[in-house]
Amino acid sequence: MHDSVPVVRHLLMVDPCVACHGLSPSLQAAGWEVRSCVLENALSQSCHVGMIRLQHAHLTNLEPLRHMLSRSTSEWIAVLTADFLQQQNVRDFICEWFFDFHTLPFDEARVQVAIGRAYGMSRLRSRVEVQRSGKLDELVGDSRPMNEVRKLVGKFAPTDTPVMIRGESGTGKEVVARALHRMSHRAEKPFIAINCGAMPKNLIQSELFGHEKGAFTGAHQRKVGRIEAADGGTLFLDEIGDLPLELQANLLRFLQEKHIERVGSSVSLSMDVRVLSATHIDLENAVREGSFREDLYYRLNVLQIRMAPLRERLSDVPLLATRFARLYSGETGRRPRSFSETAMQAMSEHPWPGNIRELSNRVRRGLVLAEGRQIEARDLGLEIVTSGGGAVCTLEHYKLAAERQALSEVMKRYSNNLSEAARVLGISRPTFYRLLHKHDII
Missing domain, CATH: 3.40.50.300 (P-loop containing nucleotide triphosphate hydrolases)
Incomplete structure (x- = not known):
């Protein structure tokens, strides 16, 4: 029986401070390969997770930082002093562009958890991209x-x-x-x-x-x-x-x-x-x-x-909406947003008389109007219709709603242990990741 080869996880520190360098030994001991560089060279470095020490020079001219983050395929964690968080524009920028943030001084245990979760998201994104590249990119949908x-x-x-x-x-x-x-x-x-x-x-x-x-x-x-x-x-x-x-x-x-x-x-x-x-x-x-x-x-x-028509393939709506959110995010200069649970429910109940063209237009509108990290139903110009008359939805709607509810409930209990969450649902971890992405839960 052969020993399994350990997976090398790559962490890139951008414009690191002395405290950042002080983390390297414990991170390396935990299996991370740690490298550092200046902001200008960050895009030429490949990594799973990036950590950037935000300083006054970055925050007074956000454009170089936004340029790098918008083109990077990695997950990023911001490191900064607590006083910067008093500024509304800094808080908005971190919410918009970073997976997580950490204030100095470092809590090493919390850093380990944060970069571990960021690594999981990075791997999930890369798997999704590989799956997409094997399909006809134009023809989105699994219905x-x-x-x-x-x-x-x-x-x-x-x-x-x-x-x-x-x-x-x-x-x-x-x-x-x-x-x-x-x-x-x-x-x-x-x-x-x-x-x-x-x-x-x-x-x-x-x-x-x-x-x-x-x-x-x-x-x-x-x-x-x-x-x-x-x-x-x-x-x-x-x-x-x-x-x-x-x-x-x-x-x-x-x-x-x-x-x-x-x-x-x-x-x-x-x-x-x-x-x-x-x-x-x-x-x-x-x-x-x-x-x-x-x-x-x-x-x-x-x-x-x-x-x-789209009403006959409602299971494709999450995939199409996510695709349009990525496509149009460049127009708004904002990071692609996910959709809230109520937005997903509203989209699954909407009859889509304008079909995919209507969905595309509503997502573009939602990206502009969204104020939080997620696009809400109201941003899309949709409302949740509560029917007191016992209206019957399609079987596809009930299946999607049940699937999303099960995922949401298990994530509340086991958000820090996705392997256990998958086991509770009786599915494999890869299938669990695929379903989480399908319903835009993470």
Whole structure:
């Protein structure tokens, strides 16, 4: 039987003081590899946990410190004298950017606990990032509908066959189109998107096919159309159901012949373009009513992917919300925030008529309005609806609520011993970490 290899934990001390250096022997004895550097070099050093001795020079000009913390992937602990905590801006900055803080003089036992918890969070974050990197980054979600979409994208992407993406507005149809392009052999070529419903009718032909100089009033120079710009790559026709009937014939001709003519030209240009389309309307009904050509419908609808509305995949809401919180945190200049329990409950009960686009907008709003460390339901513009009439929620809602309640209760009792918390719930520690992250509890 072989002895297990001890895990090396890396601690970086930034701008350390004499007292910080005095901690090194006991930390090294506890299994930490301790290094030190100045603030300017901190980003070039890798570590699990960082400890920075905050001094007057840091706090009078926070920008260099904020720059480093916003780009670091480590967990950070602030070390400072108690008098600095009298300043509101210092307290706000620590709450915003640090995992924990410690006032001098050091309590070595408390320091050991703090950096141990920070190390656990650092490892948790790194595992989550590794898991995410193995998936299609654009297609966020572990629900059955999203797993099915991911499977279809993997099958359809390598082909040149047209794909029609169906679904309500805001469900992420363009995201799927980009994923199909990124996984195809055309990935290094252009991806060109055009919203057929957003273009004035008199300009759509020019936008799609281009025009020659002088082809019509205002055509002062030659214009390359979207189809020609996509040559070798992918053309995404969003809201294809809104394409005027007279333009549908021209598009059908291109799909059949793979040639185009610019407006005002008789020269035929050969094009190698894969066409993806999307619509939120009932195209079959449009065909029956005569507003959409049946032959074009069959040309475009060879393969099909359906995007489920968000209300049918509520289990994906925590993942999507967390993703948007990270994405938009840069706009606010603030660290990504987690969501409170009431915010998560409100999001799980909301019907999401605007789908993912609405969720994205609400999270962006929440990041701006949040005053504490967490985003609350009111920051999202959502309220908890208490129903005295015994309204029945979806099974998915009850499962998520029960899962979150069990995690919250066990964390109250065993917050300092996650292994014991996992054992009480009868699950492995990795599964316990995954569930904690899924529900944004830590």
